[in-house]
Amino acid sequence: xxxxxxxxxxxxxxxxxxxxxxxxxxxxxxxxxxxxxxxxxxxxxxxxxxxxxxxxxxxxxxxxxxxxxxxxxxxxxxxxxxxxxxxxxxxxxxxxxxxxxxxxxxxxxxxxxxxxxxxxxxxxxxxxxxxxxxxxxxxxxxxxxxxxxxxxxxxxxxxxxxxxxxxxxxxxxxxxxxxxxxxxxxxxxxxxxxxxxxxxxxxxxxxxxxxxxxxxxxxxxxxxxxxxxxxxxxxxxxxxxxxxxxxxxxxxxxxxxxxxxxxxxxxxxxxxxxxxxxxxxxxxxx
Amino acid sequence: xxxxxxxxxxxxxxxxxxxxxxxxxxxxxxxxxxxxxxxxxxxxxxxxxxxxxxxxxxxxxxxxxxxxxxxxxxxxxxxxxxxxxxxxxxxxxxxxxxxxxxxxxxxxxxxxxxxxxxxxxxxxxxxxxxxxxxxxxxxxxxxxxxxxxxxxxxxxxxxxxxxxxxxxxxxxxxxxxxxxxxxxxxxxxxxxxxxxxxxxxxxxxxxxxxxxxxxxxxxxxxxxxxxxxxxxxxxxxxxxxxxxxxxxxxxxxxxxxxxxxxxxxxxxxxxxxxxxxxxxxxxxxxxxxxxxxxxxxxxxxxxxxxxxxxxxxxxxxxxxxxxxxxxxxxxxxxxxxxxxxxxx
Numbered sequence: 199x200x201x202x203x204x205x206x207x208x209x210x211x212x213x214x215x216x217x218x219x220x221x222x223x224x225x226x227x228x229x230x231x232x233x234x235x236x237x238x239x240x241x242x243x244x245x246x247x248x249x250x251x252x253x254x255x256x257x258x259x260x261x262x263x264x265x266x267x268x269x270x271x272x273x274x275x276x277x278x279x280x281x282x283x284x285x286x287x288x289x290x291x292x293x294x295x296x297x298x299x300x301x302x303x304x305x306x307x308x309x310x311x312x313x314x315x316x317x318x319x320x321x322x323x324x325x326x327x328x329x330x331x332x333x334x335x336x337x338x339x340x341x342x343x344x345x346x347x348x349x350x351x352x353x354x355x356x357x358x359x360x361x362x363x364x365x366x367x368x369x370x371x372x373x374x375x376x377x378x379x380x381x382x383x384x385x386x387x388x389x390x391x392x393x394x395x396x397x398x399x400x401x402x403x404x405x406x407x408x409x410x411x412x413x414x415x416x417x418x419x420x421x422x423x424x425x426x427x428x429x430x431x432x433x434x435x436x437x438x439x440x441x442x443x444x445x446x447x448x449x450x451x452x453x454x455x456x457x458x459x460x461x462x463x464x465x466x467x468x469x470x471x472x473x474x475x476x477x478x479x480x481x482x483x484x
Numbered sequence: 485x486x487x488x489x490x491x492x493x494x495x496x497x498x499x500x501x502x503x504x505x506x507x508x509x510x511x512x513x514x515x516x517x518x519x520x521x522x523x524x525x526x527x528x529x530x531x532x533x534x535x536x537x538x539x540x541x542x543x544x545x546x547x548x549x550x551x552x553x554x555x556x557x558x559x560x561x562x563x564x565x566x567x568x569x570x571x572x573x574x575x576x577x578x579x580x581x582x583x584x585x586x587x588x589x590x591x592x593x594x595x596x597x598x599x600x601x602x603x604x605x606x607x608x609x610x611x612x613x614x615x616x617x618x619x620x621x622x623x624x625x626x627x628x629x630x631x632x633x634x635x636x637x638x639x640x641x642x643x644x645x646x647x648x649x650x651x652x653x654x655x656x657x658x659x660x661x662x663x664x665x666x667x668x669x670x671x672x673x674x675x676x677x678x679x680x681x682x683x684x685x686x687x688x689x690x691x692x693x694x695x696x697x698x699x700x701x702x703x704x705x706x707x708x709x710x711x712x713x714x715x716x717x718x719x720x721x722x723x724x725x726x727x728x729x730x731x732x733x734x735x736x737x738x739x740x741x742x743x744x745x746x747x748x749x750x751x752x753x754x755x756x757x758x759x760x761x762x763x764x765x766x767x768x769x770x771x772x773x774x775x776x777x778x779x780x781x782x783x784x785x786x787x788x789x790x791x792x793x794x795x796x797x798x799x800x801x802x803x804x805x806x807x808x809x810x811x812x813x814x815x816x817x818x819x820x821x822x823x824x825x826x827x828x
Contacts, residue, residue, distance in 0.1 A: 291715055292770055293771065301712055310707070
């Protein structure tokens with residue numbers, strides 16, 4: 199972590215009128231990291247994300263991109279560096295998927311622009327990288343939620359940005375589409391893209407992120423590698439929920455199992471974990 | 485509509501509509517109380533251009549007067565108004581992320597009609613009436629924008645609320661003017677003006693209003709690439725590097741300019757700004773880069789046709805605003821049925 203931070207959040211505070219939403223947030227994000235921002239509803243995750251994108255002006259502190267305050271950068275330049283992938287939404291107008299991805303070229307344009315053949319190629323290339331080129335002429339309003347989310351990632355790629363900031367990208371998606379989306383994020387992060395994503399699911403963080411930042415009542419309460427930070431104690435502190443985090447010796451990642459639904463030992467008995475237990479893969483169960 | 489066909493339509497629609505507009509203008513020149521066939525018009529044009537042909541001077545003067553002083557300004561005015569309202573409507577629908585929005589959203593029509601009534605009651609000078617109409621169109625929108633600026637929060641929602649407030653204020657003020665107007669001649673003049681019509685069009689007004697309208701239409705078309713991104717919502721547009729506040733204010737200014745000037749030329753013409761972008765969207769899809777220019781052409785053709793109807797349907801001319809509403813509303817009902825799928 200000796201590298202210069204790509205994004206540095208420096209003593210950010212933010213309050214809607216009087217009530218403080220964020221107080222004194224400090225965070226450094228290095229290139230290539232996948233950072234999961236966790237926290238209960240209303241903890242300030244979305245506010246932090248909007249401040250990082252320059253959509254909200256913090257009441258104190260600043261966000262630095264490669265050492266430069268983002269509020270002083272040209273908005274078009276900022277959009278070429280950092281892309282926003284919003285929560286699943288439905289457009290009011292049935293633009294084609296290609297039209298939506300082409301919007302990602304706007305930061306590269308000046309007044310009175312028309313899209314060039316190069317823009318078209320870049321947009322098609324982005325769709326191809328996410329394996330959704332076949333959707334290009336479909337209406338954005340008619341494709342599935344998962345496909346819409348992939349379209350928005352393709353738009354972020356067309357934008358030419360290296361950092362993707364996502365607000366609950368998997369929210370509202372069915373299980374299969376959630377996995378497909380996470381798979382794409384991992385693929386892109388291996389190519390060197392940086393991800394910051396707010397998520398409600400500690401499991402998603404365990405699966406794909408290499409760092410978790412936990413926010414409660416506008417303050418960072420934990421920050422570190424997912425396997426260290428996402429544990430029973432922190433999850434209880436964060437969500438007031440009793441969850442066991444099971445660690446496997448040689449498994450790819452840890453899993454969360456709620457205590458409150460079936461109890462710890464019951465979970466091992468009933469959740470098909472006995473097989474794993476036999477082979478002594480379960481190391482830790484609090 | 486098939487995918488291929490839609491792509492083809494997208495590519496060829498603008499030239500086709502341009503030709504259609506010219507044909508409509510030509511055809512409309514022949515329509516009127518005094519029978520004048522296409523051969524007459526061609527003969528006249530031939531006579532004027534070459535100086536030869538068999539036309540006696542009295543007939544020539546009659547045709548000239550009929551075409552150039554009576555029919556052509558009306559047709560041009562109808563085309564300008566139709567195009568202006570359609571473009572203002574299309575840009576508002578994208579900007580406010582709502583396909584049900586019309587150019588009157590921010591109170592421009594209410595303000596302009598108040599201005600017109602005010603001028604009719606207190607000045608009587610036609611030029612003064614036109615200036616007040618234009619001025620109060622802008623005042624009403626200015627109030628709506630100012631109300632939105634005073635508060636922090638969702639700008640789109642605040643602008644719409646500001647427009648509701650400003651529209652209500654000017655509608656009430658208009659009622660006061662109507663109440664104090666002389667019921668013998670002023671009140672009927674106001675009421676008739678608000679029904680909309682092209683009977684008072686002259687070249688001077690046409691020139692003064694038409695040039696800013698054409699410039700505004702051209703600018704909105706040039707900026708139409710941003711409209712797609714604006715219609716995805718403020719945050720997304722901003723994350724795409726667009727200075728949302730600035731561009732939106734500029735587009736609101738252009739739309740207000742166009743809409744206020746339609747009231748200056750012809751009084752209140754309703755429903756065009758809502759219906760025409762809808763119909764155009766069904767034809768060419770939602771991409772504003774094509775939608776905006778296509779709406780302008782279809783709006784122009786539509787309003788010329790409506791003006792022909794209002795002149796020829798009955799012995800007496802009926803106000804055009806009534807016809808646009810009567811034609812527009814059933815259209816709207818049909819559109820609503822089709823649009824339930826997603827405004828396609």
